[in-house]
Amino acid sequence: MFDNLSGRFNEIFQQLRRRGKLSEADVDAVLREVRLALLEADVHYSVVKSFVTRVRERAVGHEVSKALNPAQQVIKIVHEELINTLGEPDRLNLSGPKPRVVMMVGLQGAGKTTATAKLAKILRSQGERVLLVAADPYRPAAVKQLQTLGQQIGVDVYTREGVKPPDLAAQAFDMAQKSGVSAMVIDTAGRSQLDDALMQELQAIARRVPVNETLLTVDSMIGQEALHIAEGFRDSVKLTGLVLTKMDGDSRGGAAISIRSVTGVPIKYLGTGEGLDALESFDPRRLASRILGMGDMIGLIERAEAAFDQQATQDQAQRMLAGQFTLEDFAQQLKQVKKMGPLSQILDMMPGGMGQAARNIDPADAEKQLKRTEAIINSMTVAERKNPDLLNASRRRRIASGSGTDVQDVNRLIKQFRETQRLFKHIKKTGGRGLPRLFG
Numbered sequence: 001m002f003d004n005l006s007g008r009f010n011e012i013f014q015q016l017r018r019r020g021k022l023s024e025a026d027v028d029a030v031l032r033e034v035r036l037a038l039l040e041a042d043v044h045y046s047v048v049k050s051f052v053t054r055v056r057e058r059a060v061g062h063e064v065s066k067a068l069n070p071a072q073q074v075i076k077i078v079h080e081e082l083i084n085t086l087g088e089p090d091r092l093n094l095s096g097p098k099p100r101v102v103m104m105v106g107l108q109g110a111g112k113t114t115a116t117a118k119l120a121k122i123l124r125s126q127g128e129r130v131l132l133v134a135a136d137p138y139r140p141a142a143v144k145q146l147q148t149l150g151q152q153i154g155v156d157v158y159t160r161e162g163v164k165p166p167d168l169a170a171q172a173f174d175m176a177q178k179s180g181v182s183a184m185v186i187d188t189a190g191r192s193q194l195d196d197a198l199m200q201e202l203q204a205i206a207r208r209v210p211v212n213e214t215l216l217t218v219d220s221m222i223g224q225e226a227l228h229i230a231e232g233f234r235d236s237v238k239l240t241g242l243v244l245t246k247m248d249g250d251s252r253g254g255a256a257i258s259i260r261s262v263t264g265v266p267i268k269y270l271g272t273g274e275g276l277d278a279l280e281s282f283d284p285r286r287l288a289s290r291i292l293g294m295g296d297m298i299g300l301i302e303r304a305e306a307a308f309d310q311q312a313t314q315d316q317a318q319r320m321l322a323g324q325f326t327l328e329d330f331a332q333q334l335k336q337v338k339k340m341g342p343l344s345q346i347l348d349m350m351p352g353g354m355g356q357a358a359r360n361i362d363p364a365d366a367e368k369q370l371k372r373t374e375a376i377i378n379s380m381t382v383a384e385r386k387n388p389d390l391l392n393a394s395r396r397r398r399i400a401s402g403s404g405t406d407v408q409d410v411n412r413l414i415k416q417f418r419e420t421q422r423l424f425k426h427i428k429k430t431g432g433r434g435l436p437r438l439f440g
């Protein structure tokens with residue numbers, strides 16, 4: 001899913017990660033690439049344009065987060081704007097008297113019948129009593145297909161040979177009402193192209209039964225053509241939601257990104273495979289992360305932000321650069337890292353090159369090391385933390401036994417701390433030139 005687009009985004013953000021600071025020109029260069037990547041993925045031009053404008057406004061609009069480096073900030077903005085473009089998640093409306101009616105519409109081959117069965121399966125698992133209705137009398141094969149699928153999921157299928165779809169839907173509704181069915185899903189006829197006869201038939205069904213939801217199934221693989229089809233249906237019947245199918249094969253992704261903005265109809269489900277379990281409720285956050293191909297990088301960014309106490313960090317940074325960084329600050333930082341979750345998870349979430357480096361670290365070792373460091377600092381008095389010069393041999397022995405570690409461990413920590421202190425002094429003198437970025 002979205003392989004090409006994710007690959008492109010990854011390349012774009014890789015370049016960004018090496019920057020310490022982003023100028024307006026950097027942001028413009030990145031957005032040119034983003035724009036191209038989206039157009040190549042077959043996202044509608046108008047959607048690309050407004051997307052890029054919004055990201056640009058925010059990225060150069062000094063939306064500065066102390067918790068994130070510039071690359072992470074841009075990734076975060078792109079991710080959030082992608083979510084906005086994809087639209088709010090919208091649940092199926094199954095309120096009102098029973099049986100509630102879901103009408104499935106779409107062109108032939110879109111995956112409508114498969115989606116109908118998948119949806120019936122979901123509804124049943126939610127405790128609904130479901131009836132499937134085969135309202136495509138023109139294609140006996142379509143009726144047979146729904147019957148087969150109904151058997152597979154253990155749901156009854158209502159069929160009547162030679163009965164016109166509006167009558168058939170009305171009869172099915174009566175029967176459903178009498179027999180305590182709570183949700184009825186109608187598989188309507190599909191045609192090979194948009195035509196008036198099909199639309200009139202759908203309108204006639206909607207006049208005969210009280211339809212809660214009219215879901216249009218569209219094949220996401222057909223790119224922008226999907227937008228035209230959705231607009232065609234939308235102009236003739238009152239669509240309440242979209243089911244985008246074959247997302248598992250959709251490496252370009254343009255239809256999924258554009259369709260909500262262009263048609264105004266919310267996406268409700270995604271078909272992600274041929275199996276009858278392969279229907280997902282639409283979740284814009286998850287989809288946006290997939291499109292960006294950032295794994296859980298986004299989750300990491302969000303957690304880093306939540307864990308970060310901005311004021312404390314600013315004060316700390318000031319003291320660091322003034323050469324006043326103490327073991328107390330060190331302990332604070334450890335606490336923040338811990339707030340982000342287990343180290344193994346954090347290491348797993350690192351993208352690209354960082355992830356590879358992290359894979360060479362055994363998370364269990366790192367976790368142990370972190371605990372030891374914390375125990376050592378906790379065993380120090382406040383005065384010792386503020387002024388490590390006090391730490392003579394006998395104090396070191398006391399700390400080691402108090403923290404259940406060896407004197408060597410204590411020595412190592414103090415040495416590391418001194419090195420960090422020296423590094424900050426150096427940064428202060430040189431303004432950070434020639435040094436690798438420490439975080440991110």
Ligand code: GDP
Pocket residue numbers: 106107108109110111112113114115190245246247248249270271272273274278
């Ligand atoms: P209909 O003519 O719209 O009713 O389409 P069908 O439900 O008969 O589906 C057409 C083909 O697409 C079938 O071979 C399905 O197995 C396949 N299909 C449907 N949904 C998906 C999906 O989400 N992913 C994949 N890979 N195939 C799908």
